Amino acid sequence: MAEAAATSVLGTISRGHLECPICCCRFTDPKILDCLHSLCLNCLEELISRQQPRAEEIPCPVCRRVTAVPDTGLQGLPNCFFLSALVDEFNKQERLLGDAPADTRKCEECDEGLEAVSRCLDCCKFICTKCLESHERMKSMRHHRIIGQEQNRFDVTPINTRKKATPQCNQHTNQNLCFYCETCKTLACGKCAALDHRATEHEYREVEDAIRSYRQDVGEILQRFEQSKEEFKVADDSLTNARNRLSIIVTRACTNITTKEEEEIAKIRDKSRFLRDKVSQIVAERDRQFERAQQSNRDKMEWAEQIVATVNDLMQQADGFELLDLKPKVMHNLEFQKELEFEQAQHRLSFIGVNCPDVVTDTDLGEVLQEERWELREEISDVVLAEFECATGVVCLSNGDIAVIDSDKKQLMNFTSTGKYKTTGGEKLNELWGVAATSEDLLLVTDEGFVKVFDSNLQFIRQFEPSQNEDDVDTDSRLTDIAVDKNNRIAVAIGGRKLISLHHQDGSFITAIPNGMVGNDSAIAIRERIIFTNYEESRLLCTTYTGDEVFNINTSLDGEPVRPCGVCCNDAGDIYVSVNLKEGEDGEVHHYSAGGVFIGRVARGLYCPLGLTFTPSRDLVVADKFSVKIFKRV
Structure with a gap:
């Protein structure tokens, strides 16, 4: 039952987070677009092949935002290393959980068909007692991680999506990336800093300082977004109150109209109907205005929350070097904060009344008042x-x-x-x-x-x-x-x-x-x-x-x-x-x-x-x- 539950959980997580939106399969060589959505490289290549003659741009199938294709082609798009690591680990765990029960497992190292008593996590194989002794004698396998059969039945190796090794410079392969040039928005090694980024207009700092500053900037922007959420709530409540007031007031106005109609029913039935229709028409248009304003505010907030959720996931899952590599895209996406303004209620539109004077056959039943007096x-x-x-x-x-x-x-x-x-x-x-x-x-x-x-x-x-x-x-x-x-x-x-x-x-x-x-x-x-x-x-x-x-x-x-x-x-x-x-x-x-x-x-x-x-x-x-x-x- 525990293995079945673990398999179910892995499947749910995979469908929700590890599947490409195009092929609906687990990511293969995932690439990150400018909008921070990830897609398989092969899926992107098939997608761009259908976008001729505009092959220099590719639209995101999730949000429709356009990403410019690098000069080096789709291979030049940033890799999503943490998604690749997650997919590899999930595949490994599913293979582990999908094997036969421990009491029927056979050794995978020899052909004698002996019962497996242990599992090597580095070789990802089940081994018997004899092979375990050989495994431990061999110098190259002496430090492999060995777990017992009972431990293996329920143990799921912790998922590690972060690269531990310091990335190497692509230009100087024996040099670690230790600087970040703020001017060029790129990582650099010591040689790059001395040769390519030494001019006075280049501002660079150590990677750790750059990561710390980057996280601080993102944190401040996300904090301002929380204030925007409060502004959205105030605006949404204001629009809701205005719509509720309009509903109550128009009900009252229609009641007044109906009362006046009954007093003059023998003479002005048709004019009464015309006046109600006019009120309903005005109210419907105003309600549509309020509804459009509310929907616009909600769409803006939903769009903003999607960006924030994606950035938060990236901040939590990616390592510092990947974050710096993606900094231009992340900061560009976070510029939505500057444009996040919400429409407020126009309270004058939430009133409607009726002025009904005494009437005779040749006069109107009343007039529609669009402002309170x-x-x-x-x-x-x-x-x-x-x-x-x-x-x-x-x-x-x-x-x-x-x-x-x-x-x-x-x-x-x-x-x-x-x-x-x-x-x-x-x-x-x-x-x-x-x-x-x-x-x-x-x-x-x-x-x-x-x-x-x-x-x-x-x-x-x-x-x-x-x-x-x-x-x-x-x-x-x-x-x-x-x-x-x-x-x-x-x-x-x-x-x-x-x-x-x-x-x-x-x-x-x-x-x-x-x-x-x-x-x-x-x-x-x-x-x-x-x-x-x-x-x-x-x-x-x-x-x-x-x-x-x-x-x-x-x-x-x-x-x-x-x-x-x-x-x-x-x-x-x-x-x-x-x-x-x-x-x-x-x-x-x-x-x-x-x-x-x-x-x-x-x-x-x-x-x-x-x-x-x-x-x-x-x-x-x-x-x-x-x-x-x-x-x-x-």
Whole structure:
């Protein structure tokens, strides 16, 4: 069974690494092309015979890259010594494993048919007891390696693919190759260095130094390739997020179109179909653009990884002299790093919407919007019973009601979706800033160091205090903001303790997520990942529930930093941030992708925007200090 397993392993390795891509047989006199792929010499000769009249070049059958044929012919191509040695050793091991079982082997040195008891590894023959004595007496065979019968049954001689002898100079056959001329990119002996490479423009060094420098250069290039892999991942994730957003947005757009169609179905069925087709056509073209960009990036990375894998194999298998002999080809192939650039997502192409005005028989159903636009739909201000002094937080309930906290008046107020005042909470609050709502319409308000829970009528239910370590007793534990995900997990930002505390809906503790960027001015959003801001540092950050950082970016506009105040996410995972362009005035709302890429400006001309949220109908609600503004996508 052991011999069968060894044979199977040898066969698998042979098929995967030791067979010529043309003849599909083990390499015979393998030659290395400029692309670092190896082929049998005979196969190359047959291939070039079919390439007339362009016999001066030969294309690689694996990657199609062209290699110039040397003036001396295909024989002048570099030999792949380590592959030749591997093939010879594999052939030897297969012959060894393919022989008859040890108990039936006969001596191969004599004609007496005696049972073999040993094997000479240098002669590669089985021998009997008598021949073993003769073998050991002969001076020329005294140092041969002899192994016993049982040892031979399972022993596989280690494969040695490296040449131990120092290569000799082809021009001066009694001289060792001991120098490498950087100018000529070739190995040289002492005489060559003195006669052919002595001019001042020739720069040569000892072989060991050249090998060491060569390996260092290759290592640096491969290290930069690792950075390129990270850039590729960022670009690929960005494109994936853009495609996902496009899918969600177009579904929403088609839903809006269908709703409008049903309202006007008797008059404009045909126009509705035309409009949907137009949306689908635009989306299909954009999706193809994203797909082409992703495929292009993946093709570049696959091509680069193939080159790197080939170079790594060469670095591991070939000896120093072979590496230096192949240095021009290897370094030429590694120049791909200079051209390895990845296409980034054009986020403006990931949006599509529909503007559907009231229509009559002779008008279109609507217009396709290829860029996101918002307009002010409603403003809640100057309410007699609820005039705002400092509206800092806002959240929407499932019925469309809008709950607002006023940090100066220390009140929690409730409004209808149209801005009509409903009620004010009776519970006395002290220092509130953030508000959030669960899927069951429970309102969560941060009040100093506690999270207070209210029902939809603003009646107090209970409260809980985010847990803290004994070492943090004297630390400022005021809660700066709060958010709830779709599974009703509650994230609370605690600026003084530099962490985000995660809780179940009943207030029970899940985990603490430390982060030095959590400050007393941080706002927070949560949607499978935790997004939060740092006002003083002008930063927007994202971490996982385990604290692993996803991104950490500057919030800026035209190169100038802007202060992030509030943050929220829509159902597609996109991030919306309220910012102050100047201290205390001139605010906007900015739009970022789920990966933290700036997309555009949503709302401008705000006074001092703070908290923000989305209504069930996907309108954007912003607490703008002295008013609450509702924006509608058009």
